[in-house]
Amino acid sequence: MRPSEGARVPPLFLPPLSLSPYVPNPSLPGTEAAHRLVVCVRNKCTPEEALNVLRELPNPLRDGDAAPHPHYNPLKIDVFVQTLLNLGSKSISHSFAAISKFHYVFKILAESEEAQICVLKNVWELWQRQPQMVCVLVDKMLKTQVVECSAVATWLFSKDMAPHFTHNYLWEILHLTIDKMNKHVSKLSGELQEAREALARADSSSSDSEDESGTKKKKDHDKPTEEAVERMEERLELAHTDQKRLFLIVFQRFIMILSEHLVRCDTDARDPNTHWYRSTVARLRHVFLVHHEQVQKYSSTLETLLFTQDLDPHILDVFHQFVALTA
Numbered sequence: 001m002r003p004s005e006g007a008r009v010p011p012l013f014l015p016p017l018s019l020s021p022y023v024p025n026p027s028l029p030g031t032e033a034a035h036r037l038v039v040c041v042r043n044k045c046t047p048e049e050a051l052n053v054l055r056e057l058p059n060p061l062r063d064g065d066a067a068p069h070p071h072y073n074p075l076k077i078d079v080f081v082q083t084l085l086n087l088g089s090k091s092i093s094h095s096f097a098a099i100s101k102f103h104y105v106f107k108i109l110a111e112s113e114e115a116q117i118c119v120l121k122n123v124w125e126l127w128q129r130q131p132q133m134v135c136v137l138v139d140k141m142l143k144t145q146v147v148e149c150s151a152v153a154t155w156l157f158s159k160d161m162a163p164h165f166t167h168n169y170l171w172e173i174l175h176l177t178i179d180k181m182n183k184h185v186s187k188l189s190g191e192l193q194e195a196r197e198a199l200a201r202a203d204s205s206s207s208d209s210e211d212e213s214g215t216k217k218k219k220d221h222d223k224p225t226e227e228a229v230e231r232m233e234e235r236l237e238l239a240h241t242d243q244k245r246l247f248l249i250v251f252q253r254f255i256m257i258l259s260e261h262l263v264r265c266d267t268d269a270r271d272p273n274t275h276w277y278r279s280t281v282a283r284l285r286h287v288f289l290v291h292h293e294q295v296q297k298y299s300s301t302l303e304t305l306l307f308t309q310d311l312d313p314h315i316l317d318v319f320h321q322f323v324a325l326t327a
Contacts, residue, residue: 030079037083047104072115081122106146116151131169152177157253188236195224254284288322
């Protein structure tokens with residue numbers, strides 16, 4: 001359907017919520033540092049120079065002796081992420097260039113999962129008017145390992161995102177996060193298989209080509225070492241551990257929010273079969289079905305740790321249906 005003549009067509013790329021969270025309220029902590037960082041970035045500073053601007057910002061988590069050595073500084077992350085992404089908000093390519101140039105700063109500020117969740121909160125705070133931009137930026141941050149998959153999943157199921165829980169863009173982010181992890185595991189598995197086959201071929205043909213010294217030297221050069229194969233096996237094992245942890249986080253959060261809903265409804269004598277409940281159960285089924293090949297590998301772990309017999313039958317039935325389909 002074409003818009004009527006003279007009708008205003010909405011822009012495809014909406015700007016972020018504000019030019020800077022610090023401009024309208026100069027009394028906010030970090031305002032001066034944010035202005036200095038703007039000047040610094042516009043003058044094409046290095047990542048180290050940007051870090052130096054943030055160096056003196058106080059840590060709000062350091063409250064007396066309660067947390068003498070916090071794992072991250074949320075004020076530094078707030079100032080850096082909001083300022084940098086505001087400056088890069090002209091286009092997607094500008095945002096990607098900013099993330100790439102200051103990748104080192106992201107890695108320094110967001111080493112822990114809590115810090116990565118803080119980064120994600122700032123991305124959402126800045127771009128929530130255009131959720132598709134949030135999807136694009138989260139995808140970029142996953143590719144560049146600014147944030148880990150487990151941090152994205154934990155953030156999506158956090159109380160801060162609860163008002164947006166039924167919106168499609170949240171589930172788009174969840175599935176791209178799971179896909180990213182699955183592709184990583186598949187890539188490492190394929191590389192290990194190729195290395196094992198190359199090692200086996202080299203060993204089996206070595207006795208047949210002992211007289212061809214030149215060819216043998218070339219084959220030995222191309223042949224992966226046993227130590228290299230062992231390192232690849234260790235990387236794949238770590239990736240499987242991360243994949244299992246990701247699914248545990250996702251399904252545990254599903255169980256928690258559904259269980260809380262059922263308990264509240266039972267306490268208030270309300271019908272639990274609401275639109276939110278049906279939508280959330282449908283999303284749970286969707287995760288099982290879309291990622292069934294990967295989830296099936298961990299079904300026994302899920303049954304032992306999460307989908308236990310003391311769980312509400314309505315939630316447990318979803319898992320049993322999945323197990324029956326994949327049996």
